[in-house]
Amino acid sequence: MTETLVVENLATHFFTKAGVVKAVDGVSFRVGRGKVLGLVGESGSGKSVTGFSVMGLVDPPGRIVSGAIRFKGENLVGKSEEAWRSLRGARIAMIFQDPMMTLNPVLRIDTQMIEAVQAHERVSAEEARKRARDALGQVGIPSPEERLKAYPHQFSGGMRQRVAIAIALLHKPDLIVADEPTTALDVTIQGQILAEVQSLARDTGTSLIWITHDLSVVAGLADDICVMYAGKVVEQGSVDDVLDHPLHPYTNGLLGSVPSRNRRGEPLRQIPGMTPSLLSLPQGCAFQTRCPRADAACRHNIGMTELREGQFVRCVHPHQEALA
Amino acid sequence: MSGPAAKSAGTTEPKAAAASASPWRLAIEEFFASPVAVVGLVLLLGVVIIAVFAPWISPQNPYDLAQIDIMDGRQPPGTQSMEGLTFWLGSDDQGRDMLSAIFYGLRISLAVGVVSALVALALGTVMGMVAAFFGGWVDSLIMRIVDIQLSFPAILIALILIAVLGQGVDKVVIALITVQWAYYARTVRGTALVERRREYIEAATCLALSRPRILFRHLLPNCLPPLIVVATVQVAGAIALEATLSFLGLGLPITEPSLGLLIANGFEYLLSGKYWISFFPGIALLVTIVAINLVGDQLRDILNPRLKK
Amino acid sequence: MSAEAATGMIELVDVSRRFSKPLDVAGKIARALGSKITEETVHAVDGVNLSIRQGEVVGLVGESGCGKSTLGRIVAGILPASGGSVRWRGQDRGALSGKAARDAALAVQMIFQDPFASLNPRMKVRDIVGEAPMVHGLVDRAQVDDYVSDVMRRVGLDPSYRARYPHQFSGGQRQRIGIARALAVKPEFIVCDEAVAALDVSIQAQVLNLFMDLRRDLNLTYLFISHDLGVVEHISDRVVIMYLGRVVEAAPTEALFGAPNHPYTRALLSAVPRLDQRKASFKPVEGEIPSPLNPPSGCHFHPRCAFATDRCRSERPALREIAPGRLSACHLNDM
Numbered sequence: 001m002t003e004t005l006v007v008e009n010l011a012t013h014f015f016t017k018a019g020v021v022k023a024v025d026g027v028s029f030r031v032g033r034g035k036v037l038g039l040v041g042e043s044g045s046g047k048s049v050t051g052f053s054v055m056g057l058v059d060p061p062g063r064i065v066s067g068a069i070r071f072k073g074e075n076l077v078g079k080s081e082e083a084w085r086s087l088r089g090a091r092i093a094m095i096f097q098d099p100m101m102t103l104n105p106v107l108r109i110d111t112q113m114i115e116a117v118q119a120h121e122r123v124s125a126e127e128a129r130k131r132a133r134d135a136l137g138q139v140g141i142p143s144p145e146e147r148l149k150a151y152p153h154q155f156s157g158g159m160r161q162r163v164a165i166a167i168a169l170l171h172k173p174d175l176i177v178a179d180e181p182t183t184a185l186d187v188t189i190q191g192q193i194l195a196e197v198q199s200l201a202r203d204t205g206t207s208l209i210w211i212t213h214d215l216s217v218v219a220g221l222a223d224d225i226c227v228m229y230a231g232k233v234v235e236q237g238s239v240d241d242v243l244d245h246p247l248h249p250y251t252n253g254l255l256g257s258v259p260s261r262n263r264r265g266e267p268l269r270q271i272p273g274m275t276p277s278l279l280s281l282p283q284g285c286a287f288q289t290r291c292p293r294a295d296a297a298c299r300h301n302i303g304m305t306e307l308r309e310g311q312f313v314r315c316v317h318p319h320q321e322a323l324a
Numbered sequence: 325m326s327g328p329a330a331k332s333a334g335t336t337e338p339k340a341a342a343a344s345a346s347p348w349r350l351a352i353e354e355f356f357a358s359p360v361a362v363v364g365l366v367l368l369l370g371v372v373i374i375a376v377f378a379p380w381i382s383p384q385n386p387y388d389l390a391q392i393d394i395m396d397g398r399q400p401p402g403t404q405s406m407e408g409l410t411f412w413l414g415s416d417d418q419g420r421d422m423l424s425a426i427f428y429g430l431r432i433s434l435a436v437g438v439v440s441a442l443v444a445l446a447l448g449t450v451m452g453m454v455a456a457f458f459g460g461w462v463d464s465l466i467m468r469i470v471d472i473q474l475s476f477p478a479i480l481i482a483l484i485l486i487a488v489l490g491q492g493v494d495k496v497v498i499a500l501i502t503v504q505w506a507y508y509a510r511t512v513r514g515t516a517l518v519e520r521r522r523e524y525i526e527a528a529t530c531l532a533l534s535r536p537r538i539l540f541r542h543l544l545p546n547c548l549p550p551l552i553v554v555a556t557v558q559v560a561g562a563i564a565l566e567a568t569l570s571f572l573g574l575g576l577p578i579t580e581p582s583l584g585l586l587i588a589n590g591f592e593y594l595l596s597g598k599y600w601i602s603f604f605p606g607i608a609l610l611v612t613i614v615a616i617n618l619v620g621d622q623l624r625d626i627l628n629p630r631l632k633k
Numbered sequence: 634m635s636a637e638a639a640t641g642m643i644e645l646v647d648v649s650r651r652f653s654k655p656l657d658v659a660g661k662i663a664r665a666l667g668s669k670i671t672e673e674t675v676h677a678v679d680g681v682n683l684s685i686r687q688g689e690v691v692g693l694v695g696e697s698g699c700g701k702s703t704l705g706r707i708v709a710g711i712l713p714a715s716g717g718s719v720r721w722r723g724q725d726r727g728a729l730s731g732k733a734a735r736d737a738a739l740a741v742q743m744i745f746q747d748p749f750a751s752l753n754p755r756m757k758v759r760d761i762v763g764e765a766p767m768v769h770g771l772v773d774r775a776q777v778d779d780y781v782s783d784v785m786r787r788v789g790l791d792p793s794y795r796a797r798y799p800h801q802f803s804g805g806q807r808q809r810i811g812i813a814r815a816l817a818v819k820p821e822f823i824v825c826d827e828a829v830a831a832l833d834v835s836i837q838a839q840v841l842n843l844f845m846d847l848r849r850d851l852n853l854t855y856l857f858i859s860h861d862l863g864v865v866e867h868i869s870d871r872v873v874i875m876y877l878g879r880v881v882e883a884a885p886t887e888a889l890f891g892a893p894n895h896p897y898t899r900a901l902l903s904a905v906p907r908l909d910q911r912k913a914s915f916k917p918v919e920g921e922i923p924s925p926l927n928p929p930s931g932c933h934f935h936p937r938c939a940f941a942t943d944r945c946r947s948e949r950p951a952l953r954e955i956a957p958g959r960l961s962a963c964h965l966n967d968m
Contacts, residue, residue: 042833043804156921157697186696186922187860191904213834216863216906239911257838258908259867264886267845268867270838274803346798347755523751526711527811531765531818532738541764545755 002073004174004207005031005054010067010077012046012053021278023049023062025231028304031175031224034205036198038218038239041228044275047211050228051177054209055094056084072174090120093168097180099160102167103152109136109163110148117170135166140196158189165197172204179211194221215258219243227251230276230286233304237311247313247320249291285315293317351549354626364618371612375431382424383409387579392419398598414600416589422600425586426608432582434612436493437563440500445555447501448508449544455509456516457539467513470506478503478565486574496575500562511554515547522546549627556620560613567609583609641684642722642854643708643741643822649716650678650703675925677703679878680717682952685822685854692869692886693858694901698925699875702826705858709743709824739769742815746827748807752799752814758785759795762813771818781817788813788843805836812843822854829864841868862905866890871958874898877925877933880952884959894961897934932964940965 012024024046031037041047052058054069056076069076071092076084088094096102104112113132114125123131129148136144139162152160161181168176178197182190198221201208210222218225219239226236227248235248246252255261256269273290276282284301288294297316304312307320356362374381384391396405396419403411405421413422455466473481485499519525520543528538563583569575570584571591578585583605590601653674664670678700685691695701706712707719710726719726721737729737745751752761762784763777772780782792788809799807808828815823825844829837841864847853859865865872866886873883874895882895893899920937923929932950935941944964952962 042835158921187862187901188696188904189922190906194906214906215834216908216910219908220906220910243908243911254834255908257835259838259841259863260908262867264867265845267842268838270842271835272839274805274836275833346757347800523745523747524753526706527743527745527751527814528753529711530709530738530741530743531814532735533765533768537768542753542756546753 003030003032004035004072005209006068006070007050007054008068008070010050010053010069011065012049012058012062013065014062016061019279022231022281023278024053026067027226027228027231027233028067029224029226029233029236031207031209033174033207034201035224036201036208036210036222038222038225039209039211039228040213040215040218040225042213042275044230044278045228046231047228048179051094051179051209051211054175054177055088055092056081057088057094086120089116089173090171091173092175092177093171093173095161095164095168095176095178095181097183099157099164100152102164103160105152107151108148109150109152113148113167113170116167120171131170132166135169136163138169138196138200139163139166140192141166158185158193161185161193162196165193169200169204169206173206175207175209177209177211180213181210182217183212183214190217197221215243215255216260227254230281231278232286232314233312234287234315235311235313236304237308241308241311245308245311245319247307247311247318248287248315249293249317249319250287252319253290351626355622358622358625361618361622364615364622367611367615368619371430371608371615372434374427375434378424378427378431382421382427383412384421384424386420386425386428394419398593398601400598401600413604414598416586416601417593422586422604425581426583426605429581429583429586429605430608430612432493432576432580433563433566433584433609436497436500436566436576436582437559440497440562440566441504441555441559443497444501444504444558445508445551448505449512449547449551451505452509452512453516453539453544453547456513456520457535457543463513466509470509473502473506474510478561479568482565482569483572483574486569491574491577493576493580496566496569499569500565503565504558504562507554507558508551511550512547515550516543519543519546553620553624553627556616556623560616560620563609563616564613583612641720642687642689643685644720645681645683645704645708645717646720647717648678648681648683648704648707648714648719649676650700650707650712651676651715673926676878676928677925678707678714681875681878681880683873683880683883685856687821687854688852689871690848690855690857690869692865692872693856693875694860694862694865694872695875696860696901696922698877698922700878700925701858701875704875705743705824705826705856708822708856709741710738711743735769739765739818740820741822741824742818742820743824743826744808744811744815744828746830748804748811748831749799751811752807754799757796757798758790758810758813761799761810762817765814766817769818781813784813784817787816787847789839803836805832805839808832808840809843812840812847816847816851820853822856824856824858826858827860828857830859830861837864844868862890862902874901877923877928879933879962880960881934881963882961883952884961888956888959894955894959894966895934895963896938896940896965900937932962 008028010024010027011022014021014023027050029037039047039050049058053064058064064077067077110129110132114128117123117128117131133144133148136147141147141159141162155163182193185193194217200206210218212218222239224237225239225242226233227242227250228234229250235242235246235251242251243255246255253271257271259268262268271290276286276289282288284299288298302314302316304314306312307318386392393406396415397417399411399415401412401414405411409421411421413426415421416425451466455463481503482499485502486495489495489498525538525542528542566575566582567584567587570582571588573588575584576582586605587602594602651674653672655672660670681704693701693704703712707714721740726737759778759781763781766772766780767774767777778795781795785792785795790806790809790813799810802810829840832840844855845868848855857865857868869886871883872886872889874881874897876897882889882898889898890902893902923933923936929936931947932945935945938945942964950962950964952960953966955961955966
C-alpha cells in the first residue's frame with residue numbers, strides 16, 4: 001500500500017537581504033498510514049520550516065526551490081494555491097504550538113468549527129455542529145455541547161490546544177502536522193494530550209508528523225524519527241534504533257546531554273559550541289565545528305548511508321561501535 | 325565522545341556581528357532603507373537650515389524698516405524693487421520681500437513648535453513615569469487630568485489660555501505646552517507599565533539599585549522609542565496649531581510674524597488675484613509639516629515592535 | 634523541620650502572597666448599587682514554610698499557577714510577602730535597614746527564565762554586569778572593566794565582547810550574561826527561575842554544568858525552580874513540590890523520585906515522558922489544574938485524586954514529617 005506522505009529532497013530557501021538561508025536543504029522522509037514520525041531538532045534546524053513546507057505555508061521571502069512532496073502519490077510541489085487550500089484543513093491539518101494560531105479570539109467555538117466543516121464540505125449547519133461536537137468529545141473535552149458555546153478565552157491553555165486538535169480532526173485528515181503542540185503545556189496536561197493523540201493515530205489511521213525538540217516526547221509517541229541539524233536530516237530510522245544506537249555524533253551528543261542519561265550531580269555530557277548561523281555554514285558537515293570526531297574528511301558533502309537496516313546516517317565517522 | 329567532564333566555560337563562539345551595533349544605530353540604518361523617509365529627512369533638514377540661517381541667507385531683513393519701501397507693496401513674483409532687489413516670490417502689502425519674510429517666519433514657527441514640544445515632552449515624560457511607577461491614587465489623579473484635558477479640542481484650550489494670559493511668544497509657548505503634555509504622559513505611562521513588568525527591571529530591583537536609578541537609567545531609555553514617534557507628530561501639530569492661532573490673530577504679535585501671520589496678512593488680497601502673499605507661506609508651512617510627518621511615519625515603523633517580525 | 638530551621642541559611646516562615654485586582658470605577662459603582670461583585674484575590678503562595686541550608690541545592694517543582702515563580706521572587710526580594718516572614722541567616726529580612734538590608738539583598742540574586750527579556754536591551758554588557766558592583770562600591774570605577782572581564786570569563790564569555798549589546802548574543806550566551814550580572818555582586822544564594830527552560834537541549838547542558846561548577850567553586854546555595862523534573866532530579870539535593878500555592882511534598886531527591894508519597898507527586902512523575910519509554914501508553918492524571926482564583930476546598934488536589942475522601946474535601950492537610958527529612962501534606966498518611 002502507498003505511503004501517506006513521501007518527501008524527497010525537499011529544499012526550502014529564504015531569500016533575505018543578508019543572503020540565502022537554506023532553512024531546509026535536501027530533506028527526505030516518508031510517513032506510512034497511521035504512523036507517527038518524530039521530527040527532532042533544535043532551534044534553527046529547519047524542522048518547523050519542513051512542517052510548513054508540507055502544509056504549503058511557506059511565505060516569501062521563503063520558497064520551495066526543489067524536491068517533491070508526494071501526498072498519497074500526488075506531488076504537491078508547484079500546485080496552485082487553490083489546490084493547496086482544498087487539501088489544507090481537509091486532507092492535511094496542522095496543529096501549532098500556540099493554539100491561538102488556529103482559533104479566532106472573537107468568535108465562539110461552534111461558529112469557528114461549523115465554518116471549518118463547511119469550508120470543505122457541503123453539509124447543513126446542524127450536521128456540521130454535530131460533527132464539531134463529536135470532535136470535541138473525541139479529544140476528551142467534557143460536556144462538549146456546552147463548551148461549543150464558549151469563546152476561546154474561556155478555555156485553559158490545555159483545553160484550547162484540544163480544541164485546536166479537534167478542529168484538525170474535523171475532516172478525518174490523512175495527515176496531521178503538529179509543530180511543538182505540547183511544549184507550552186504543563187506536564188500532566190501534556191501527558192493527557194499525548195495519550196489522546198496516540199489513541200487517535202491508532203484508531204483512525206491518521207498519519208502524524210510530530211515536530212519537537214524534546215526527545216523524550218517522541219520516544220513514547222513516534223514510530224520513526226528524523227533528527228535534523230542546520231537544515232539537513234543527519235540521522236533517521238526507527239525510534240528504537242535511533243535512540244538506543246545513535247550513529248551520528250550529534251544524535252549521540254543530544255541523547256548524552258539529557259539529564260536522565262547522566263549520573264545525578266555529575267557534570268552533564270555536553271555538546272560544545274552553539275548552533276551555527278545558517279548564513280555561514282562550514283563546507284561539508286555543518287556539525288564539524290562542534291564534533292569530537294571531526295577531521296579533514298568532514299569538509300566534503302556526503303549523502304545518507306544505510307548503516308543498519310532502516311537506519312540512515314549522514315556522517316563520515318559514525319558511531320560504528322553502536323552497530324555491534 | 326566529548327570529554328564527559330569538559331568544562332562548561334570557554335565553549336561559546338562569538339556571533340558574527342558588527343563590533344558594537346547599538347539598538348539606536350540599527351534603527352538609524354533601518355531608517356535610511358526607505359527612500360520616502362530620506363526625502364522627508366532632506367526636506368526637513370533644508371527647512372531647519374533655512375530657519376537657522378535666515379538672517380544670513382535672506383535677501384532682505386523684512387523687519388528693518390530702512391530696507392523696505394511701502395511703494396514696493398504687493399508686487400508679483402519676479403518684479404524688481406526700487407533698489408534693484410528681485411522679489412522672487414513677490415512682496416506683501418508693506419513692500420517686504422516674501423522670500424525673506426518666509427525664511428524669518430519659518431524660524432519663528434519652528435522655534436515655537438520645537439521648544440514647546442520639548443518642554444511638553446519633558447513634563448509629560450516625568451508625569452507619565454511617576455504615574456506608572458507609583459500607581460495608586462497618584463496614577464489615578466494624573467491620568468484623570470490627562471483624560472479631561474484630552475477630551476477638549478486642543479484649539480479650544482489654547483484659545484482659552486491665550487484669552488486669559490494675553491498675547492506674546494511666551495504665552496503661545498505656554499499654551500502649546502499645556503495642550504501637548506498630556507499626549508506624552510499617556511504614551512509614557514502605557515509603555516512604562518509594560519516595560520516595568522519585564523525581567524530586567526526585576527533584576528535591577530534584585531541588585532538593590534535605587535528607585536531613581538531604575539526609573540531613569542533602566543526604565544526610561546526603553547520607553548523612548550514610542551515617545552520619539554509622538555514627539556515628531558507633536559512638533560508638526562504644534563507648528564500647525566501656532567499657525568492657526570496666529571492666523572486668527574491670537575498667536576504671535578505682529579512684531580514677530582510666523583508663517584500663520586503671513587498667511588493671514590495676504591488673506592484679504594487672495595481673491596483680488598494677489599495670491600502670492602498667502603500662497604507661498606502656505607506652501608512653506610505645508611512642506612515643513614509634510615516633511616516632519618514623513619520622518620515621523622518611518623520612525624513609527626522602525627521603532628514600533630508590533631510592526632516588526 | 635525545627636532542627637533544620639536552626640541551621641537554615643534562608644527560612645520562609647508561613648509565607649503567603651496574595652494578588653488582588655482592585656475594582657475599577659464601574660465595579661465600585663456596581664457594588665455600591667448592591668451587586669455582589671468583589672475583588673478577585675489569588676493566593677499565589679499560601680502559607681509556605683521552607684528552610685534552605687547553606688550549600689544545598691533545593692529544586693522547586695510545580696505546574697503553572699502553583700506559585701513557584703512567585704515564591705522565588707519573594708525569596709529573591711523582588712516581591713514582598715503579604716504574610717509571614719523571610720529570615721536571612723536567622724534575622725527577619727523585613728526588619729533590616731541600611732547596610733545590613735542592602736547586604737542581605739545582594740546576597741540573594743536571581744537568574745531569570747527569558748534570556749531576552751531579562752537583559753536591558755539598551756545597555757552594553759559592561760554596564761549590565763558592572764553597574765551594580767560599581768554603584769554599591771564593591772569595585773572602584775577605574776577597575777570596573779577588569780572586574781567585568783573576570784566575571785565574564787568565569788561564566789564562559791569572551792571578555793572582549795564587553796562593549797556589545799544583548800541582541801548580539803545567542804540565547805545561551807545571554808543566559809550567561811544574566812548569570813554574570815548576578816555573580817558580580819558576590820551573592821551567596823541564587824534563585825534560578827526556569828533558568829534553562831528557554832534554551833536548546835545542547836545549550837541547556839552547558840548552562841547546567843556551569844551552575845554546578847559555580848556551586849562548587851563559589852560555595853553557592855541554589856533554589857532551582859523548574860517544571861522539568863529531569864533537570865531538577867539531576868541538579869538538586871532536595872526537591873519541593875508545589876501545587877496551587879502550597880507545598881505538598883518535600884524530600885531528598887533520591888527518596889522523592891524513588892518513592893513519591895503525595896498522590897500529586899506520583900501523578901507528576903508518571904506523566905513525564907522518558908527516553909526509555911517506547912510506544913508507551915500514556916496514562917495521565919485526570920482533570921485540569923483548577924484556577925487559583927477559586928481553588929478547591931480542603932486539599933487542593935482532591936478533585937483530581939483517585940484516593941480522595943470526605944476529609945480531603947473539607948480539611949486542609951498539614952505538611953508533616955512522614956520519615957526523617959521527608960515531608961508530605963496528605964491525609965492518606967494518617968490512615
